[in-house]
Amino acid sequence: MTPPTEQYYGFFPGKHTTAYLESYVDNHIYSGQTIRDRILFNSIVDCIVEIPQPDSAEGAHLEITYNTTQKIRTSKVIDATGMTSQPRVPTLPGSFDFKGKTLHHKSFGQSQALLLKDPSIQSICIIGGAKSAADVAYACAKSPLERKIHWIIRQDGNGPSAFFAAPAMTERYANSNEGFYNRFLASFLPNWFGNRWGWLKWLLQRTMPGRWYAKRLWDGFDIGLRAFHEYHREEGKEKGFANLEYDTPIFWQNDSSGVCNHPDFLSAISKNVHIHRRNISHLSEHSITLEACISNSPEKSKPLTLPVDALVYCTGWSARTNIFPTHKAFDLGLPVPLEDADPQRQTHWGDLEKAADAVVLSQFPNLKNPPAYRKIEPVDTPFHLYKAMAPPSDPTHSIVFLGKLVVGNNFRVAEAQAIWSVAYLDGKISNIPSRSQMEREIAETVAWDRRRYLNKGEFGSWFYYDVVDYADALLEQLGLSSHRKKGWRRDLLEPCFADDLKDVVGEYKRKHGL
Numbered sequence: 001m002t003p004p005t006e007q008y009y010g011f012f013p014g015k016h017t018t019a020y021l022e023s024y025v026d027n028h029i030y031s032g033q034t035i036r037d038r039i040l041f042n043s044i045v046d047c048i049v050e051i052p053q054p055d056s057a058e059g060a061h062l063e064i065t066y067n068t069t070q071k072i073r074t075s076k077v078i079d080a081t082g083m084t085s086q087p088r089v090p091t092l093p094g095s096f097d098f099k100g101k102t103l104h105h106k107s108f109g110q111s112q113a114l115l116l117k118d119p120s121i122q123s124i125c126i127i128g129g130a131k132s133a134a135d136v137a138y139a140c141a142k143s144p145l146e147r148k149i150h151w152i153i154r155q156d157g158n159g160p161s162a163f164f165a166a167p168a169m170t171e172r173y174a175n176s177n178e179g180f181y182n183r184f185l186a187s188f189l190p191n192w193f194g195n196r197w198g199w200l201k202w203l204l205q206r207t208m209p210g211r212w213y214a215k216r217l218w219d220g221f222d223i224g225l226r227a228f229h230e231y232h233r234e235e236g237k238e239k240g241f242a243n244l245e246y247d248t249p250i251f252w253q254n255d256s257s258g259v260c261n262h263p264d265f266l267s268a269i270s271k272n273v274h275i276h277r278r279n280i281s282h283l284s285e286h287s288i289t290l291e292a293c294i295s296n297s298p299e300k301s302k303p304l305t306l307p308v309d310a311l312v313y314c315t316g317w318s319a320r321t322n323i324f325p326t327h328k329a330f331d332l333g334l335p336v337p338l339e340d341a342d343p344q345r346q347t348h349w350g351d352l353e354k355a356a357d358a359v360v361l362s363q364f365p366n367l368k369n370p371p372a373y374r375k376i377e378p379v380d381t382p383f384h385l386y387k388a389m390a391p392p393s394d395p396t397h398s399i400v401f402l403g404k405l406v407v408g409n410n411f412r413v414a415e416a417q418a419i420w421s422v423a424y425l426d427g428k429i430s431n432i433p434s435r436s437q438m439e440r441e442i443a444e445t446v447a448w449d450r451r452r453y454l455n456k457g458e459f460g461s462w463f464y465y466d467v468v469d470y471a472d473a474l475l476e477q478l479g480l481s482s483h484r485k486k487g488w489r490r491d492l493l494e495p496c497f498a499d500d501l502k503d504v505v506g507e508y509k510r511k512h513g514l
Contacts, residue, residue, distance in 0.1 A: 009166040009175040011261040014109070043067050045323050048077065062398060075398060076425050079323075082403030083461070086318040090127075094283035101310040105132040108139075108312060116143040121309040125288055127280070128314030129153040129160040131258025136312050138265055141272035149273045150306050155293055156279055156374065158455050159247035161256045163265070165228050176259060178495035181409060186468045188214045190364035190452060193469035195476060196484070197492065211366050218251040225250055229266060236270030243275040248373050253464050254454040257408065278304065283311075319380065319404075319459055332391040332399070333384035333442070335459060341381050349384060352443035360448045367451040375455065382446050382460035384439075387474060389421055392438040397425055405461040407470070411498035416471035419504055423478055428512055431477065468496045475504065482507045 004016040025035040046065045051073065064072045087104040101121070103111055105128070115121065116139065124147060126136050133151060140149045153160050168179035179185070187200040204210040231245040248254040260266060269275075278290040281303060288311070290304045319335045330336045330345070338346075361368050386392055388405045400421040407413050423429050433441070442460075449457035456462040463470050475483055482503040485491035508514075 008261055008263060009168075010177070011166055011175065011259060040066070043070075047325075048079075048323050050328075075396075077399045078402060078421055078425070079399065080402040081321075081323075083319060083406060084317045086320070086322065087313075088316050088318045089313050090315055092280055092283050097285055098283040098311065099285045100308055103310075103312055105136055105312060105314040108136055112139055115310060116140065116145065119145060121147065123148040123150070123306070123308050124310045124312065125306065125308040126151045126312045126314055128316070129157060130256040130314065130316065131161050131163070132316075133314035134161060134163065134258060134265075134269070136314055137269050137273045138262065141268040148307075150308070151269075151273050151275045152280065152288075152290065153243065153275070153277050154279045155277055156376075158374070158376070159255045159277075160244045161258050162225060162246040162250050163229070163258050163260045164225065166259055166261055169224075172493070173495060177409065180465075181412075181468050182493055182495050183468055183472075184492050186466075188217055189465050189469065190367060191448065191463075191466050191469055192363065193466060194472035196472070205364055205366070215366065218249070222250045233270060235267070239270065239273060240275040240277075241270040243277040244269075248371050248454065252370060252373075252452075252454055253462075254373055254456055256456070257464065276304070319383075319461075330381065331393050332401075333393070334401070334404075335380040335383060337380055338378070346381070349381075349439075349443065352439055353447050356440070356443040356447035357451070359444055360451050364448075364451070367448075370451070370454055373454055376458075378458040380459070382449075382458060384442050384446070384460070386438045386442055387420065387477075388445075388461060388463070388470075389417060390424055390438075392435045392442065395435070397427060400424060405463050406456075407467045408464050409467050412467055412471050412496060412501065415498050415501045415504075416474045419480075419501075419508055420474040420478060423508070429477060471496075471501075475501075478508065479511065480504050480507050 004012045006012060025039070028035050043066045046068060048062055048064050051061045051063045061073050061075055062077050064074065064077070066072070084106075087106050089104055101115070103115075108115075115124075124140050126133050126140070126149070133153075137149065137151045140147075164176045164180075166175055168174065168176050170179065173179035173182075183197055186194075187197055187204055189201075190205050202210075204214045226245070229245070231242045233241060236242070246255040250257075262268075276290060278293045281289040281291045283289075284305075286307060286309070287305050288308050290306070292301050292303050320337075321329050321334050324332065324334065326336050326340045327342065330341050383404055384392070385401060385404060389400045389402060390397070391399065391401075402417050402421060403410070403414065405413070420429075424432070432438075446460035449460045449462055451457070453462045453464065456464070472483075475481075483500045485494050485500075
């Protein structure tokens, strides 16, 4: 596929990714069938249940019910629904009284043209603090129709995202993505994924001089990023642009992140979008009322009512599954409401995670003292999946879950997870640990995630900065190496792309005589 011409430091609109995927499913043919031929479109999976088959060599079968009455039986399932299948929309007081238009950011791309060209919509309100909210705010700000745009970020949440500049800090890299996702910078990340450059990570994470140097690097990133944003710029004072300043240092990634993928991204928002850091009180027929905020400013110590014709919820996604009964979901290592978790198993995991926390702090002393932040108590259990994919309770290796983690760049991780999951289901991974060892590793991952990413790490699935190390660790376990660069200098310093993995399938087949 020809690279798109509309690029900004290598970043391009999502429509080109969609076009690539459309082309991919038509151009990849196996046994006379394209990938598109194998897809059941317009189908909703209702449930997956176990059908015991005591005489089968493959163990328990799984029955998938879809479109209410249709059924498929299989011995292997790959659940690739990921983390962005079920929109999370809060039920606000008065939401049933609201007469304006409402939509989740999932639908904004399809509805954007109609919404922004509708002259009857004079006021748009965006709710949420992450990159999706910023993208919607930017699109609204660039609309030719003049209207009021309000962006609301609640005070009792994680706060707004930190947005990276698109250009890289050095000419060696084409953009900030390349500058960040390489094995040298990955060494400054406190994780235990991957082994090849383990000595460098040990030096930077386990020794006092190394930790001092790593902290100086991250502190420098943070200072530079805040200066880049110019939160207190003159053009944004009236509209509250300073309310976009992220709360915790960028190292901790407690506020999510994104890239300023347009040259006027910040200026368009600062000039055209009113930004509020307040909690929402309630909705009325054509307005939204915000609570008084904790502030020394007299005008902010009172509730604020804003007229609104359209409401865009940029409030993320639910991690819960709706295709397994709650007890089965918990047994498979998927999040369920805390009150629905099996108490005995929950105590078991709690004990493992408490012991694991001590291991994490001994390995990564810099995680002992996080900055002050607003602790949000979780309402769900975390993910308990081996390598973020496999349930330890499944001895038959009959099911894996792909994409049940959040990373800054999904392409490389998706490729690595795909080949790892096939090897796992086919029994081609020789060093799979016992269930108890799996559970200890999972507990260590959950404990590490909570220390590393604070609120974002509560699910045990937030690996935002750890793309390179996590993908390397999966491929190392498979004994694959074709994705590594030739020569230590290139392997350490060159950016890591999904394209690096183009030969791993062939390497895997040769390794196993397929």
